[in-house]
Amino acid sequence: MDSILTSAFLAAVLFAPAPAAPPSPIAPARIIDMHVHAYARDERWQARIGNPVTGQTMVATDENAHREATFAAMKRAHVVKAMISGDYEAVLRWKQAAPDQVIVGYSFDDPEKVDLGFLRQEKAAGRLDALGEVGSQYEGIGPNDPKMEPIYALAEELDLPLGLHMHPGPPGATAIGYPKIRPALGDPLLLEDVLVRHPRLRLYVMHAGWPFLENMIALLNAYPQVYVDVGVIDWTKPRKEFDRYLRGLVEAGYGKRIMFGSDQMVWPEAIEMAVAAIQSADYLTAGQKSDIFYHNAARFLRLEPTTPVAPKGAMETLPR
Numbered sequence: 626m627d628s629i630l631t632s633a634f635l636a637a638v639l640f641a642p643a644p645a646a647p648p649s650p651i652a653p654a655r656i657i658d659m660h661v662h663a664y665a666r667d668e669r670w671q672a673r674i675g676n677p678v679t680g681q682t683m684v685a686t687d688e689n690a691h692r693e694a695t696f697a698a699m700k701r702a703h704v705v706k707a708m709i710s711g712d713y714e715a716v717l718r719w720k721q722a723a724p725d726q727v728i729v730g731y732s733f734d735d736p737e738k739v740d741l742g743f744l745r746q747e748k749a750a751g752r753l754d755a756l757g758e759v760g761s762q763y764e765g766i767g768p769n770d771p772k773m774e775p776i777y778a779l780a781e782e783l784d785l786p787l788g789l790h791m792h793p794g795p796p797g798a799t800a801i802g803y804p805k806i807r808p809a810l811g812d813p814l815l816l817e818d819v820l821v822r823h824p825r826l827r828l829y830v831m832h833a834g835w836p837f838l839e840n841m842i843a844l845l846n847a848y849p850q851v852y853v854d855v856g857v858i859d860w861t862k863p864r865k866e867f868d869r870y871l872r873g874l875v876e877a878g879y880g881k882r883i884m885f886g887s888d889q890m891v892w893p894e895a896i897e898m899a900v901a902a903i904q905s906a907d908y909l910t911a912g913q914k915s916d917i918f919y920h921n922a923a924r925f926l927r928l929e930p931t932t933p934v935a936p937k938g939a940m941e942t943l944p945r
């Protein structure tokens with residue numbers, strides 16, 4: 626979700642007595658969180674918006690406190706690495722504080738405002754690890770909009786993972802500061818031509834394209850290089866809805882392409898809520914959980930060697 630959700634709105638819409646998932650008996654050994662945010666400032670800190678699901682009081686209300694609270698939540702949840710995006714300068718300060726844990730992302734909404742030269746320079750200097758969260762949907766810019774072309778080309782050129790926000794956004798978003806957002810622009814199949822034009826793009830669809838399950842499955846089926854993260858839907862959606870969606874992706878055969886994400890925003894405790902939602906999922910095996918928590922992201926980020934899903938040539942024998 627984007628960094629500037631209107632606080633009063635969030636409190637009104639999301640605050641609900643949804644019980645947190647029950648704690649799991651065995652904590653996962655290690656987790657990569659592909660969806661964490663850092664901010665230099667945020668209006669929700671001033672408004673002290675409690676956790677939108679539990680109502681938990683907000684205590685970390687500036688950059689340093691938020692960073693320390695998020696690192697503490699990561700440690701408690703065994704999150705060993707996280708893709709951090711938001712205010713770039715803040716992300717770089719997080720990197721300085723925890724070089725081994727932080728994967729530096731560059732976040733933006735409007736692709737026309739991005740200085741491509743700056744990104745080349747940051748990559749060359751070794752500071753930039755990923756593009757995203759890309760919130761172009763908030764600007765009414767679809768994934769297949771020509772304005773996005775230079776971004777995709779740059780991601781390919783620099784061999785950078787790209788995390789694209791695909792989600793309807795908050796209910797009522799057009800009335801609270803995002804007049805251009807359209808849920809229809811979150812349809813994963815809008816990425817088809819992009820993936821044909823940019824076959825080397827290391828794309829992950831943030832929020833797993835919720836709620837477009839069937840189209841997400843169609844995209845994952847057609848483009849084996851695409852991954853998803855389950856940020857925000859794993860702790861803000863009703864448990865049954867999250868389970869329906871995650872289970873749908875796993876049972877369709879894409880358990881190796883789903884990455885853990887929290888999208889903690891200004892609520893560091895959301896990391897543990899998100900972990901609990903997956904850890905307590907009785908439809909996942911221990912192996913599927915460790916894939917989602919760690920191995921899928923490690924493969925996507927090339928932190929560990931890739932094992933081919935099928936032997937060479939096997940796919941050609943499948944019926945057409």
Ligand SMILES: [Zn+2]
Pocket residue numbers: 626627758790791792831832
């Ligand atoms: Zn998002």
